[in-house]
Amino acid sequence: MKKSEFPDPFENTRESKGYGEMDDQDDPVTMLLRHKDVRKSAHNYKTFQSGATPGRIVIPSEVNIRETRQIPFEVDPPVHGIYRALVEPWFKRPLQPEYQEKLAEQIANIVDEVLQEDSVEVVTDFALKLQSRALTLLLNTPFSESETWISWGTHVFRSEGEALDGDKANILYNYIDAEIERASKNPTGDMYSILLDSEFEGRKLTKEEVKGVMVLTFAGGRDTVINAVTNAIAYLAEHPESLERLRKEPEITGKTVEEMIRYFSPLTQMGRVVTEDTFVCEHAAKADTRVSLCWASANRDAKVFENPNEIVMDRKINPHVGFGFSHHNCLGATHARQIMKILLQTLAEKVGSFEIFDCKENIEDLHHFKRKVGFHSINMKFNPLTK
Amino acid sequence: MAKITFITSDEETITLEGTSGSVMALAVDNGIPGIDGDCGGVCSCATCHVHVAPEDMEKTGSASEIETDMLELDDNADEYSRLCCQIDITDAIDGVVLKVAK
Ligand code: FES
Numbered sequence: 001m002k003k004s005e006f007p008d009p010f011e012n013t014r015e016s017k018g019y020g021e022m023d024d025q026d027d028p029v030t031m032l033l034r035h036k037d038v039r040k041s042a043h044n045y046k047t048f049q050s051g052a053t054p055g056r057i058v059i060p061s062e063v064n065i066r067e068t069r070q071i072p073f074e075v076d077p078p079v080h081g082i083y084r085a086l087v088e089p090w091f092k093r094p095l096q097p098e099y100q101e102k103l104a105e106q107i108a109n110i111v112d113e114v115l116q117e118d119s120v121e122v123v124t125d126f127a128l129k130l131q132s133r134a135l136t137l138l139l140n141t142p143f144s145e146s147e148t149w150i151s152w153g154t155h156v157f158r159s160e161g162e163a164l165d166g167d168k169a170n171i172l173y174n175y176i177d178a179e180i181e182r183a184s185k186n187p188t189g190d191m192y193s194i195l196l197d198s199e200f201e202g203r204k205l206t207k208e209e210v211k212g213v214m215v216l217t218f219a220g221g222r223d224t225v226i227n228a229v230t231n232a233i234a235y236l237a238e239h240p241e242s243l244e245r246l247r248k249e250p251e252i253t254g255k256t257v258e259e260m261i262r263y264f265s266p267l268t269q270m271g272r273v274v275t276e277d278t279f280v281c282e283h284a285a286k287a288d289t290r291v292s293l294c295w296a297s298a299n300r301d302a303k304v305f306e307n308p309n310e311i312v313m314d315r316k317i318n319p320h321v322g323f324g325f326s327h328h329n330c331l332g333a334t335h336a337r338q339i340m341k342i343l344l345q346t347l348a349e350k351v352g353s354f355e356i357f358d359c360k361e362n363i364e365d366l367h368h369f370k371r372k373v374g375f376h377s378i379n380m381k382f383n384p385l386t387k
Numbered sequence: 388m389a390k391i392t393f394i395t396s397d398e399e400t401i402t403l404e405g406t407s408g409s410v411m412a413l414a415v416d417n418g419i420p421g422i423d424g425d426c427g428g429v430c431s432c433a434t435c436h437v438h439v440a441p442e443d444m445e446k447t448g449s450a451s452e453i454e455t456d457m458l459e460l461d462d463n464a465d466e467y468s469r470l471c472c473q474i475d476i477t478d479a480i481d482g483v484v485l486k487v488a489k
Binding site for chain 1: 423425426427428429430431432451453456457460473
């Protein structure tokens with residue numbers, strides 16, 4: 001098997017039953033596996049709610065390590081919509097040309113750096129750096145902050161062995177608390193200051209609400225971006241013809257980004273709490289239990305995608321749910337899409353080929369399913385493009 | 388060449404001319420409010436939703452199955468709804484009027 005191949009562990013169960021089951025810290029989850037069910041349930045916020053105990057809709061559950069409600073993520077409509085409208089313009093800034101120019105400069109620099117090396121561990125020495133530096137643009141904070149975030153390592157919540165790590169989470173929460181204090185004393189144009197100054201129904205956002213938005217921003221865009229970046233590079237390393245195609249047909253880059261998001265599905269699933277007894281795929285889902293919307297499975301549903309297990313770089317119709325679906329679709333998607341697009345453009349422009357030396361796969365243990373979601377490490381060499 | 392008229396949610400009327408590509412791309416390039424085209428036109432984001440003027444439906448055609456699936460969950464959708472990334476600009480759609488859904 002190629003290193004950049006990501007098998008679909010859900011296929012049989014999706015086709016035969018439509019749902020899977022997994023245990024998670026004594027709060028079991030019914031996983032919805034079909035594209036149609038995932039989209040329908042994502043849309044039905046009344047029966048499948050996000051505004052449960054903070055941390056409960058995340059799998060593995062974070063109820064034991066987190067009290068702060070992530071906003072707007074763990075709030076249901078209609079209040080969700082008010083928060084979302086408040087933060088949305090900020091998260092659309094990546095559409096501005098100046099933002100893209102800065103991001104392109106960051107990515108060009110990091111690619112130039114690795115082109116000098118004989119061997120690069122892509123997760124830590126490329127993807128983590130890229131993600132952290134790009135986050136300074138999204139937050140509009142000094143570039144030097146990225147050094148701190150890089151020093152935290154690849155996972156904010158998870159340490160080796162996959163267990164939830166409360167100590168690591170505290171590093172993030174304490175950091176954010178301190179930043180909010182700083183911004184409330186000396187406001188700047190950064191995201192903390194802007195949020196502290198925002199109006200919610202005639203009052204200012206509280207520090208706890210600001211923290212909720214910030215925790216979401218840090219946590220939601222870390223592993224996901226790191227995996228998307230790393231996996232894309234692994235794919236191009238093993239498919240030189242695809243790298244060549246991006247050079248020859250740059251106009252397909254946007255479609256390739258969407259296709260990679262579908263194929264890699266950096267976020268496997270997201271939970272919801274059932275508010276009333278109901279059925280999913282003829283299976284009873286009781287009130288106060290959890291279901292999950294398994295984006296990764298929906299994205300390989302052969303009912304919707306032809307050749308679902310292949311990367312079709314210019315796939316024209318691609319209704320993937322890699323950024324979620326409906327009310328709660330990914331707030332950071334605009335930023336993530338720009339990162340991926342500029343990354344592919346820059347690699348096509350500067351890199352002639354890659355060699356993979358060795359790698360350690362990152363396999364998520366979902367009880368009955370084992371899903372490869374990325375790499376713990378992958379050592380490679382980047383060879384410059386010589387014209 | 389086709390002339391395409393957009394009516395935004397603020398009731399502003401903007402007419403653009405295009406020769407190729409999708410209606411969504413034309414709208415995004417010209418900053419039509421309410422058409423974001425987040426996914427670049429692959430039918431995964433529904434941020435390009437328009438209502439075609441009933442009399443123009445013949446020119447644009449109706450939504451494909453994938454579009455309908457995408458729109459089915461949008462409370463604002465009706466039989467004139469299209470995702471305009473799926474409408475190609477050709478002479479055939481000259482003169483159409485599209486009401487931006489958002
Ligand atoms: S641009 Fe995304 S669905 Fe049309």
